[in-house]
Amino acid sequence: MIKQKILIIDDNKADIVLIRDLFDEAGINREILWAESSKQGLEIAKKENPEVIFLDTLMPEMGGFEACEELRNCGFKKIHVVMMSGALGMDNEVLAKKYGANSFCLKNPESILSAMMSFLVEKEKGKDLGKSLNILLVEDNAGDRILFRDALLETGIKHDLIECDSVSQAIIKVQTEKPDIIFMDIMLPVINGADYVESMKEDPQLNSTPVIFLTGIVEGSRKKQLNVGGRQFLALGKPVSIVNLIESIDEALNKR
Numbered sequence: 001m002i003k004q005k006i007l008i009i010d011d012n013k014a015d016i017v018l019i020r021d022l023f024d025e026a027g028i029n030r031e032i033l034w035a036e037s038s039k040q041g042l043e044i045a046k047k048e049n050p051e052v053i054f055l056d057t058l059m060p061e062m063g064g065f066e067a068c069e070e071l072r073n074c075g076f077k078k079i080h081v082v083m084m085s086g087a088l089g090m091d092n093e094v095l096a097k098k099y100g101a102n103s104f105c106l107k108n109p110e111s112i113l114s115a116m117m118s119f120l121v122e123k124e125k126g127k128d129l130g131k132s133l134n135i136l137l138v139e140d141n142a143g144d145r146i147l148f149r150d151a152l153l154e155t156g157i158k159h160d161l162i163e164c165d166s167v168s169q170a171i172i173k174v175q176t177e178k179p180d181i182i183f184m185d186i187m188l189p190v191i192n193g194a195d196y197v198e199s200m201k202e203d204p205q206l207n208s209t210p211v212i213f214l215t216g217i218v219e220g221s222r223k224k225q226l227n228v229g230g231r232q233f234l235a236l237g238k239p240v241s242i243v244n245l246i247e248s249i250d251e252a253l254n255k256r
Helices: 013-025 038-048 064-073 090-098 109-125 142-155 167-177 193-200 242-255
Strands: 005-009 031-035 052-056 080-085 103-106 133-138 159-164 181-185 211-215 223-228 231-237
Touching (some): 005 013, 005 038, 031 038, 038 064, 052 064, 080 090, 103 109, 109 242, 133 167, 142 242, 181 193, 193 223, 231 242
Parallel strands (some): 052 080, 080 103, 211 231
């Protein structure tokens, strides 16, 4: 599978590094490209055809608005362009739309992540999966189940959520509901999630079901890989972020 790309066009190298690290910290699984001028950015965009461009409004020689207009005039209509500015103002938002940008955000971490998340959510809503995904959540903490449920709704992914609070319940639900993806808490009573998932490899049918672990051990929005029974599984920190849910579900479905 070809990895999608994000292009950051900004003449401030420190801001490029900040945005790149921000996306990495959030677990956004995209190749990050960057350019320090509009001209260089346009050349990269035409060559690499990124999925999303974050474009600063104030750039030397060719400004961000002009660069956006040039990109659209060259026929790149499907690239999602987010204009960025360090100053809030209705003029910037209006100009962003006028010159062909999809959205506008302030150049701060919260606004940039929000703009990226909005794009990902709209992208998921536009997908035709053919059916709702059967998602099994195995989590003994009622509060964490509510947070997961709310985050899943916010992703825009069509789904049916099946909830269990123990492995004993999950064993029954896995057989009767045939989930497309399982989100499994590690620290569960009686039988922990990792031990159950390791036992699943004995059943060829269950062995092919994607499993994503949930844990409080992973700090903040970080994702990590866990080795369970000689296999690598994705683990998401709790509470699960909307971005991580979207990314992990996409990854799981693409591996099937």
